[in-house]
Amino acid sequence: MKLKYYPATLELKHTFTVSSYSRKTTPIVLTEIEHDGFIGYGEASMPQYLGESHDSVMNFLSKINLEKYKNPFELETILSDIDKIESNNCAAKASVDIALHDLIGKLVNQPWYNILGLNKNNTPVTSFTIGIDTPEIIKQKVGEANEFRIIKVKLGTENDKEIIETIRSISDKPISVDANQGWKIKELALDMIYWLKEKNVLFIEQPMPKNNFDEVAWLTDRSPLPTFADEDVQRLSDIIKVKGVYSGINIKLMKCTGIREAVKMITLAKALNMMVMLGCMTETSCAISAAAQLSPLVDYADLDGNLLIKNDVFTGSKIVNGKIYLNSMPGIGVTKLE
């Protein structure tokens, strides 16, 4: 197997603001693994807050030698070897995991939802994310979200109620809320959640700063809406720490090193009776379609990262009537655009 990779920059349609930062572009690295005349595609997306960059990903990938593996099907061996090269570098690791999964699907000529034994019609509805913005831009974005059945809103600001009221002035669709660690006092967070419940909000993601397990457990215990961990859960080993703290977890391929670990995380979370959401970064249709293959396993999906960019270089899974639509192409179901 031969690994190739090159850096690129995704341009966002709108400046994207959450409670802690704002950005217009996202650096990515695209990977290709070639074997037996087939090419598997992968991607690392590196939002600033996770600490990876073009340089760190390229440097990590330069340490991987796939030529020593004769059998690409030995995913467990190959991916655990790569995981041990260095700690962190989760997006870099995911770019190899995704490309390998794509390659294997092509070698057996099956999409991953088939290999995993999933019904492609059981995909969840997916939400469309609206960042923190002025009322005018928020209304414009709600208009762009026309096709979606759930609107995801970033809160954790001084004017959270105003943002929700702005959306409610033009749409009655269910809303999911991501506070991105923005609420600092648990009693006020609880008051806010009661207010949001009356506004047809479905659940709250990462209400408080990470590592505040006692306070979030207090909140979840009293909350009329489910709570989901995002920043508090990165990999498989983090799930056990949030059992009894959150109602569910948000799994992202870029946080957890890819498809293989994501499947393990979904299995563990379900065994612990926790809900599961599949999320994403700003990504091309490559990484989005990879995550979409697993989506029949989860309660909610927030896989809209490819729709927030101007320069996608793949086509893959689509959104039809607000629901994820999986094509029947092998691997992760993507085509590279010229």
Ligand code: MG
């Ligand atoms: Mg989040």
